[in-house]
Amino acid sequence: MAKEEKIFRPAARLPKGFRDWPGAHVRARQGMLARLRQRFELYGFEPLETSALEYADALGKFLPDQDRPNEGVFSFQDDDEQWLALRYDLTAPLARFVAEHYDALAKPFRRYQTGPVWRNEKPGPGRFREFVQFDADTVGTASLAADAELCMMAAEALEALGLKRGEFAVRVNNRKILDGVLETAGVDAADTRRHLTILRAIDKFDRLGSDGVAQLLGKGRKDESGDWTKGAELAPAQIEPILGYVTAAAGDFAAWRRAVGASATGLAGVAELEEMAALFKAAGFGADRIQFDPSVVRGLEYYTGPVFEAALTFPVTNEKGEVVQFGSVAGGGRYDGLVKRLKGIDVPATGISIGVDRLLAGLSARNAEAPETFDGPVVVLVLEQAQVASSQAMVQALRAADIRAEMYLGSSGLRAQMKYADKRRAPVVVIEGEDERAKGEVTLKDLALGSKLSAEIESAEEWRKGQPAQVSVPRTKLVEAVRDILARGRR
Amino acid sequence: MAKEEKIFRPAARLPKGFRDWPGAHVRARQGMLARLRQRFELYGFEPLETSALEYADALGKFLPDQDRPNEGVFSFQDDDEQWLALRYDLTAPLARFVAEHYDALAKPFRRYQTGPVWRNEKPGPGRFREFVQFDADTVGTASLAADAELCMMAAEALEALGLKRGEFAVRVNNRKILDGVLETAGVDAADTRRHLTILRAIDKFDRLGSDGVAQLLGKGRKDESGDWTKGAELAPAQIEPILGYVTAAAGDFAAWRRAVGASATGLAGVAELEEMAALFKAAGFGADRIQFDPSVVRGLEYYTGPVFEAALTFPVTNEKGEVVQFGSVAGGGRYDGLVKRLKGIDVPATGISIGVDRLLAGLSARNAEAPETFDGPVVVLVLEQAQVASSQAMVQALRAADIRAEMYLGSSGLRAQMKYADKRRAPVVVIEGEDERAKGEVTLKDLALGSKLSAEIESAEEWRKGQPAQVSVPRTKLVEAVRDILARGRR
Numbered sequence: 001m002a003k004e005e006k007i008f009r010p011a012a013r014l015p016k017g018f019r020d021w022p023g024a025h026v027r028a029r030q031g032m033l034a035r036l037r038q039r040f041e042l043y044g045f046e047p048l049e050t051s052a053l054e055y056a057d058a059l060g061k062f063l064p065d066q067d068r069p070n071e072g073v074f075s076f077q078d079d080d081e082q083w084l085a086l087r088y089d090l091t092a093p094l095a096r097f098v099a100e101h102y103d104a105l106a107k108p109f110r111r112y113q114t115g116p117v118w119r120n121e122k123p124g125p126g127r128f129r130e131f132v133q134f135d136a137d138t139v140g141t142a143s144l145a146a147d148a149e150l151c152m153m154a155a156e157a158l159e160a161l162g163l164k165r166g167e168f169a170v171r172v173n174n175r176k177i178l179d180g181v182l183e184t185a186g187v188d189a190a191d192t193r194r195h196l197t198i199l200r201a202i203d204k205f206d207r208l209g210s211d212g213v214a215q216l217l218g219k220g221r222k223d224e225s226g227d228w229t230k231g232a233e234l235a236p237a238q239i240e241p242i243l244g245y246v247t248a249a250a251g252d253f254a255a256w257r258r259a260v261g262a263s264a265t266g267l268a269g270v271a272e273l274e275e276m277a278a279l280f281k282a283a284g285f286g287a288d289r290i291q292f293d294p295s296v297v298r299g300l301e302y303y304t305g306p307v308f309e310a311a312l313t314f315p316v317t318n319e320k321g322e323v324v325q326f327g328s329v330a331g332g333g334r335y336d337g338l339v340k341r342l343k344g345i346d347v348p349a350t351g352i353s354i355g356v357d358r359l360l361a362g363l364s365a366r367n368a369e370a371p372e373t374f375d376g377p378v379v380v381l382v383l384e385q386a387q388v389a390s391s392q393a394m395v396q397a398l399r400a401a402d403i404r405a406e407m408y409l410g411s412s413g414l415r416a417q418m419k420y421a422d423k424r425r426a427p428v429v430v431i432e433g434e435d436e437r438a439k440g441e442v443t444l445k446d447l448a449l450g451s452k453l454s455a456e457i458e459s460a461e462e463w464r465k466g467q468p469a470q471v472s473v474p475r476t477k478l479v480e481a482v483r484d485i486l487a488r489g490r491r
Numbered sequence: 492m493a494k495e496e497k498i499f500r501p502a503a504r505l506p507k508g509f510r511d512w513p514g515a516h517v518r519a520r521q522g523m524l525a526r527l528r529q530r531f532e533l534y535g536f537e538p539l540e541t542s543a544l545e546y547a548d549a550l551g552k553f554l555p556d557q558d559r560p561n562e563g564v565f566s567f568q569d570d571d572e573q574w575l576a577l578r579y580d581l582t583a584p585l586a587r588f589v590a591e592h593y594d595a596l597a598k599p600f601r602r603y604q605t606g607p608v609w610r611n612e613k614p615g616p617g618r619f620r621e622f623v624q625f626d627a628d629t630v631g632t633a634s635l636a637a638d639a640e641l642c643m644m645a646a647e648a649l650e651a652l653g654l655k656r657g658e659f660a661v662r663v664n665n666r667k668i669l670d671g672v673l674e675t676a677g678v679d680a681a682d683t684r685r686h687l688t689i690l691r692a693i694d695k696f697d698r699l700g701s702d703g704v705a706q707l708l709g710k711g712r713k714d715e716s717g718d719w720t721k722g723a724e725l726a727p728a729q730i731e732p733i734l735g736y737v738t739a740a741a742g743d744f745a746a747w748r749r750a751v752g753a754s755a756t757g758l759a760g761v762a763e764l765e766e767m768a769a770l771f772k773a774a775g776f777g778a779d780r781i782q783f784d785p786s787v788v789r790g791l792e793y794y795t796g797p798v799f800e801a802a803l804t805f806p807v808t809n810e811k812g813e814v815v816q817f818g819s820v821a822g823g824g825r826y827d828g829l830v831k832r833l834k835g836i837d838v839p840a841t842g843i844s845i846g847v848d849r850l851l852a853g854l855s856a857r858n859a860e861a862p863e864t865f866d867g868p869v870v871v872l873v874l875e876q877a878q879v880a881s882s883q884a885m886v887q888a889l890r891a892a893d894i895r896a897e898m899y900l901g902s903s904g905l906r907a908q909m910k911y912a913d914k915r916r917a918p919v920v921v922i923e924g925e926d927e928r929a930k931g932e933v934t935l936k937d938l939a940l941g942s943k944l945s946a947e948i949e950s951a952e953e954w955r956k957g958q959p960a961q962v963s964v965p966r967t968k969l970v971e972a973v974r975d976i977l978a979r980g981r982r
Contacts, residue, residue, distance in 0.1 A: 009832070009835060010832075011546075011833075013587075014541075014542060015544060015545070015569065015575060020541045043895075049512040049516075050511050051505060052609070055505075058501050076566075082506070084565075097511055121926035143901070146900045149900075152887070247682075283887040286546060343503065377535035379533075379535075390768055392774050393773045399647075405534075407640075411634070420597055
């Protein structure tokens with residue numbers, strides 16, 4: 001024994017910030033991705049898959065929290081000393097792909113992609129280091145119809161997932177308007193750092209309200225935990241017009257026009273949104289699906305025009321016990337400079353990214369507790385090891401009839417096998433004991449009907465006492481009888 | 492200009508060994524994965540997704556080419572100095588998952604998983620650093636029915652993908668028989684390195700024949716390129732019985748029994764295969780789908796019992812111009828020690844892994860050159876930018892009728908728009924010019940009928956000259972008319 005203990009045994013555990021996904025989640029996600037794919041295909045987007053690893057310099061580093069040094073990207077040196085990085089989103093690899101294959105592509109290039117991305121961040125509640133995104137982008141056009149289409153597609157995709165109008169909102173704004181407001185407020189446009197601090201303050205309007213945003217635009221703000229967030233240090237005369245804009249009514253373009261004052265950039269931004277509004281109207285999308293919202297900012301530095309997000313608006317209870325809107329599940333916008341970085345020519349582009357696992361969490365938060373399901377396979381028990389081939393033939397017959405089925409493959413007795421079937425959420429258990437075999441019969445137990453009794457079964461004897469959820473049929477009628485029970489469960 | 496040139500511009504390129512997958516491949520893969528999932532679900536396997544990154548020590552390093560140092564795994568240190576690694580297969584993460592959640596799992600635990608894996612290897616022809624696997628494993632049972640089932644499922648999965656009997660073979664062997672043959676040949680069982688060299692020599696029987704294998708069992712072998720592979724340095728008297736076994740007829744269990752001589756391990760191995768043969772027979776799987784083959788070895792060190800592979804047997808021409816069998820697309824076997832490494836208790840297990848991209852390559856090698864397809868979206872042209880909203884309304888109407896459609900979003904003229912539609916493989920192009928608008932009509936061009944003419948179109952005038960593949964319909968009949976043309980293309 002002492003010798004045994006000296007064997008090095010690594011601990012079986014996942015690093016923090018990473019997750020395993022069990023069957024129910026994987027199936028739900030597969031179903032959701034299939035619906036999203038179908039919708040995106042309907043809009044003419046083509047699938048693309050790029051690799052998980054890229055050269056770090058080709059990806060660049062365009063992260064929401066770029067201001068935190070040493071964080072963001074998982075990277076390491078290849079054998080030839082070049083730096084490789086795990087993609088942190090699906091946009092940077094798209095820019096690389098477009099720049100690399102520019103001449104061969106049909107332009108505008110419309111593609112969708114789904115897959116995991118990785119962030120080398122300190123993990124925390126709701127903050128993971130691996131998560132799945134679903135992106136659609138149109139590259140190579142300055143047309144605002146491309147941006148408008150992404151917003152409409154996002155709304156339709158959410159409806160295709162079963163959400164009703166009023167349970168979600170696609171919210172649209174324009175970075176040029178924000179720039180115009182800041183210009184009019186006298187904020188130096190060259191000070192990109194302060195610019196970003198201001199945008200992030202506005203982004204928190206939903207959560208912190210006017211007072212909180214005002215603090216973050218000024219000296220700074222102490223949150224409930226006592227942490228101090230340094231502010232943008234604007235003067236009160238600068239803060240006022242910004243707040244005026246942020247609190248303007250949704251879609252009140254006249255008020256927005258006043259807020260940008262004489263700024264040409266700002267006025268261009270308002271005109272762009274008016275153009276998008278006309279497209280939404282022509283396509284039948286009203287304020288019950290798409291809204292213009294001054295507080296939408298999106299954290300990414302590279303956005304240059306329209307920005308948008310999709311949010312679930314129904315209430316959920318957060319970890320602090322507060323009732324809040326579920327919030328953003330997708331975001332995007334126009335980024336005209338990203339391909340230029342690699343290609344050297346102007347390649348205007350716009351895109352949207354759905355947070356797949358977050359959207360899935362939103363959908364399950366919305367749906368009432370699901371009733372107990374028996375969505376596992378039919379389980380064929382094996383009471384005598386010598387009869388394995390017979391059980392095997394039964395499962396094959398069931399599978400040939402497109403019925404999900406498996407034979408119990410362990411070495412335990414009847415009781416443990418019944419527990420196994422329960423745990424597997426089997427709808428039906430098939431039993432061929434000695435008696436049944438002599439009569440050429442099999443016994444079927446309907447677990448959806450009789451699941452509560454199964455834990456109490458002690459012996460094959462007791463089992464054979466007539467139970468309502470149990471039936472014996474000729475072995476030749478196995479498939480038919482199982483199909484009947486499954487059909488009963490579906491009613 | 493000189494200033495422009497000083498801007499650092501990273502090259503847009505992928506690291507060697509990595510690939511981008513275009514739309515047609517992604518769609519074909521999605522279809523294939525859906526069929527595989529359906530088949531695996533039918534067999535009672537549950538989906539699982541584990542993360543791409545794991546602690547390196549929890550994964551261990553069980554690679555086919557473990558003997559090459561510094562190669563194999565992409566790994567790097569986390570902020571807390573612990574080593575993280577990208578998974579190099581889906582089996583090691585499964586072992587970690589089972590060890591971590593052992594008590595909560597219904598055992599035997601049957602799961603399938605698909606996703607990319609990464610190998611830090613020198614890339615070369617056909618050797619990639621990222622590829623997709625599709626695995627199924629049954630963990631927690633020593634029953635050979637579990638192994639037999641994986642072989643049957645592999646055969647059925649290949650049939651579900653459209654392969655006919657005779658175009659594929661699932662080949663089965665047993666590591667215990669190989670061990671028995673070596674024991675009888677007097678090879679020291681403790682010399683695991685030599686053991687592995689011998690197994691890899693046998694594995695090359697298909698490709699090198701008896702003479703090549705004999706060289707690799709002896710001093711070594713020089714290949715066509717002049718590279719020397721060191722052999723296992725066995726004596727001729729040791730080589731002979733091994734060759735005798737490898738060249739024995741498929742499924743000749745009597746000959747195999749002779750080859751293992753008095754080795755208890757070897758005899759147990761033959762008995763196991765006989766047990767599997769009985770299960771195959773009971774389930775209706777004959778030698779047209781599953782064969783017992785002495786040359787099947789599988790490169791992995793951790794296999795402890797039955798090993799199996801699925802191969803495509805139809806001929807293809809390789810890069811050297813030789814006609815060869817397409818070869819292996821899946822492999823697996825019993826690995827009873829992998830979970831024990833982490834958990835400390837015996838957890839017998841067996842699994843199979845399909846090389847998804849390789850299987851997809853096999854299927855397209857088999858299928859004749861596909862005819863030109865028009866599987867893109869319907870493209871609605873935009874001849875006047877002022878009419879964007881009108882075109883937008885048309886695409887939305889088409890999409891609402893479940894017809895894949897998009898509006899041209901670029902800024903080019905008619906000719907470029909037609910080229911774009913060609914490149915997108917659009918089945919139908921919708922045109923609403925000034926004249927059409929005046930009449931309340933739209934013009935539809937059937938590209939499947941008239942694609943050859945499109946490159947010659949010079950002007951809107953020429954376009955309007957009657958062409959057989961072109962029709963004008965009232966705008967209110969747009970959806971109906973497009974649907975008619977699409978239905979025509981499907982006949």
